[in-house]
Amino acid sequence: MNTASTSAPPSPEPSSATQPRWLTDEQQRVWRTYLDATTLLEDHLDRQLQRDAGMPHIYYGLLVKLAESAHRRLRMTELAMYAKITRSRLSHAIARLEKNGWVRREDCPDDKRGQFAVLTDAGLQVLQQTAPGHVEAVRQAMFDRLTPEQQKALGEIMRIVAEGLQPSEAGADLPWLR
Secondary structure, three states, X not given: XXXXXXOOOOOOOOOOOOOOOOOOHHHHHHHHHXXXXXXXXXXXXXXXXXXXXXXXXXXXXXXXXXXXXXXXXXXXXXXXXXXXXXXXXXXXHHHHHHHOOOEEEEEEOOEEXXXXXXXXXXXXXXXXXXXXXXXXXXXXXXXXXXXXHHHHHHHHHHHHHHHHOOOOOOOOXXXXXX
């Protein structure tokens, strides 16, 4: 159900003095197109990765981030931040990746509560085997459809949205802090 609506709900008028700022028809069109595109893109990439490697897109992203990190390892809290997911969801994902032998956990020597996620050789191998097909799926689904100017504009728009949703002040309600 889309909660961003252009018209007032059929229920009685709100009694408060502040009225919702309903989306204009054009904003509603853009919002719904965004939802459709991101849902379809995520499904497309998930299906490709499930078919080629037996993993969802989120797991692939975790392997990529570990591969890009020094010594192929990151603290679990850092990895959750990079992946933009809760620590609980990350813990579940890492447990699944451990079962496949693609990641292992190591205790943090200077913090008894901390752990590292470490990409194994087998995890690096599956990532290297899967990357060419995944890059092609991304190119085909997104970049091949856009001009260089559209790609730049999309990048700038998404950066602005992401920055706006990641406040830097203490107490921010961000997934990796939950």
